Amino acid sequence: MNTELETLRVSLEQEKQKRIKLETDLEEANQKLKISTELIQEALSKYEKVYRKLISLENTELDYSEKNLNEELELVNGVLETLKINPNNFDESLEYCYKKLEKVSRSFTVVINQLNPVIRDEICIFYLVLRALDTIEDDPNLDLDNKLKLLKNFHNNIGNEFYEHDNIGDEPDYIELMRNYRHVAKIFNKLDSKYQEIIRDITKKMADGMCEFIEAKGIKKIQEYDLYCHYVAGLVGIGLTQIFVASEIEEKAILNELNLANSMGLFLQKTNIIRDYAEDVEKKRYFWPEEICSEFTTNYIEFLGKPCDNAMRLLNTMVNDALRHFNECINYLKSLNEISVFKFCSIPQVMALATLELVFNNELVFSSNVKLEKSESLKIFSNCLNYERFGELIKDIVQKWKLKLTKSDRIFDQTKELLEQIFNNF
Numbered sequence: 408m409n410t411e412l413e414t415l416r417v418s419l420e421q422e423k424q425k426r427i428k429l430e431t432d433l434e435e436a437n438q439k440l441k442i443s444t445e446l447i448q449e450a451l452s453k454y455e456k457v458y459r460k461l462i463s464l465e466n467t468e469l470d471y472s473e474k475n476l477n478e479e480l481e482l483v484n485g486v487l488e489t490l491k492i493n494p495n496n497f498d499e500s501l502e503y504c505y506k507k508l509e510k511v512s513r514s515f516t517v518v519i520n521q522l523n524p525v526i527r528d529e530i531c532i533f534y535l536v537l538r539a540l541d542t543i544e545d546d547p548n549l550d551l552d553n554k555l556k557l558l559k560n561f562h563n564n565i566g567n568e569f570y571e572h573d574n575i576g577d578e579p580d581y582i583e584l585m586r587n588y589r590h591v592a593k594i595f596n597k598l599d600s601k602y603q604e605i606i607r608d609i610t611k612k613m614a615d616g617m618c619e620f621i622e623a624k625g626i627k628k629i630q631e632y633d634l635y636c637h638y639v640a641g642l643v644g645i646g647l648t649q650i651f652v653a654s655e656i657e658e659k660a661i662l663n664e665l666n667l668a669n670s671m672g673l674f675l676q677k678t679n680i681i682r683d684y685a686e687d688v689e690k691k692r693y694f695w696p697e698e699i700c701s702e703f704t705t706n707y708i709e710f711l712g713k714p715c716d717n718a719m720r721l722l723n724t725m726v727n728d729a730l731r732h733f734n735e736c737i738n739y740l741k742s743l744n745e746i747s748v749f750k751f752c753s754i755p756q757v758m759a760l761a762t763l764e765l766v767f768n769n770e771l772v773f774s775s776n777v778k779l780e781k782s783e784s785l786k787i788f789s790n791c792l793n794y795e796r797f798g799e800l801i802k803d804i805v806q807k808w809k810l811k812l813t814k815s816d817r818i819f820d821q822t823k824e825l826l827e828q829i830f831n832n833f
């Protein structure tokens with residue numbers, strides 16, 4: 408009797424355990440279902456927004472063919488894929504990183520989102536790590552010693568899940584990134600060590616370079632200007648190239664021409680430095696090199712709000728200096744094989760060339776932040792699909808720019824020559 412009772416008790420206990428397990432599984436499945444539903448809803452709402460935008464674009468002055476629309480939809484599908492609808496892939500920190508990327512980057516979110524998944528998280532994290540470093544460099548309220556200490560130590564904290572700062576940054580989104588840095592660190596720690604090493608090495612070199620320039624107080628020679636741009640942007644091009652090769656997506660040969668990767672960064676950085684004249688001068692950030700400025704003025708900040716002849720000549724000389732890097736950018740892009748990497752690298756370059764065309768001989772640079780029209784950016788995003796289409800976009804910008812070169816001026820002639828070289832590169 409006792410044995411029978413015991414057997415019954417054991418089987419009851421087993422049934423009870425089974426039931427508990429079933430209940431736990433059910434709860435977990437419901438949780439996953441909830442997350443999936445939210446992600447799907449988010450994906451659908453994004454998809455719907457872009458689709459509506461495309462439909463409305465069909466009726467605007469932009470001549471969007473059906474082919475363009477399909478290509479744009481392909482790009483959007485890349486974005487949807489990144490939403491990682493599989494709930495097993497769901498990671499709160501990864502989700503934070505992609506959401507933060509959208510907030511802190513004006514131009515890199517879309518090109519990162521469409522990247523080959525093999526390197527997408529790596530490049531998203533690379534971007535956020537450098538954005539955090541840049542936030543420290545740009546903070547106007549940090550005292551010098553503290554800033555130098557934070558910059559010099561930053562590479563040791565990239566994977567520190569307890570690293571956080573409550574009040575660093577001059578914009579709410581940057582402050583928030585520094586406050587929640589642990590999410591970036593957590594995903595960094597999950598990356599393959601070969602990517603961690605590249606990111607850490609570039610971050611250290613960039614931080615050391617930033618410190619060198621903070622201590623030097625001002626940029627004098629053009630060579631120093633190129634060196635500063637190398638530290639803050641050329642190194643990014645070099646690190647990205649190392650990531651493409653480490654993943655075996657691009658060929659090793661590209662590592663023999665890292666000077667081209669450097670030029671890719673310099674071209675983007677110099678374009679921003681010219682475009683942001685008014686904003687930077689107002690914030691007391693000075694990047695225009697004395698060697699170029701001194702031909703036109705003893706202090707280039709006097710041109711703020713006053714676009715006199717000398718101001719315009721200086722502006723056009725700065726544009727010329729940036730434009731001399733573009734042929735090397737074309738040569739870099741020519742050597743890429745994988746389409747998502749090509750788009751990631753080429754779209755920002757076309758946007759920068761269009762921006763340079765816009766700021767050339769443009770008085771507004773001295774009073775406001777001149778920006779490309781949204782429709783222009785969209786046209787570039789959706790048309791820059793391969794090397795051939797890239798060439799067409801570049802040639803269109805060059806033709807438009809040449810129409811501005813009616814004046815007979817030494818600088819205009821130099822710009823004309825550079826533009827002709829670019830045109831003939833295709």
Ligand SMILES: CC(C)=CCC/C(C)=C/CC/C(C)=C/COP(=O)(O)OP(=O)(O)O
Pocket residue numbers: 511512513514515639640641643644645647648668671672675676679751752
């Ligand atoms: C090989 C290769 C791809 C080289 C390019 C290297 C690269 C991406 C350098 C960064 C340059 C730069 C000015 C970034 C910030 O741009 P931003 O302030 O306009 O962008 P934001 O939208 O992120 O603020």
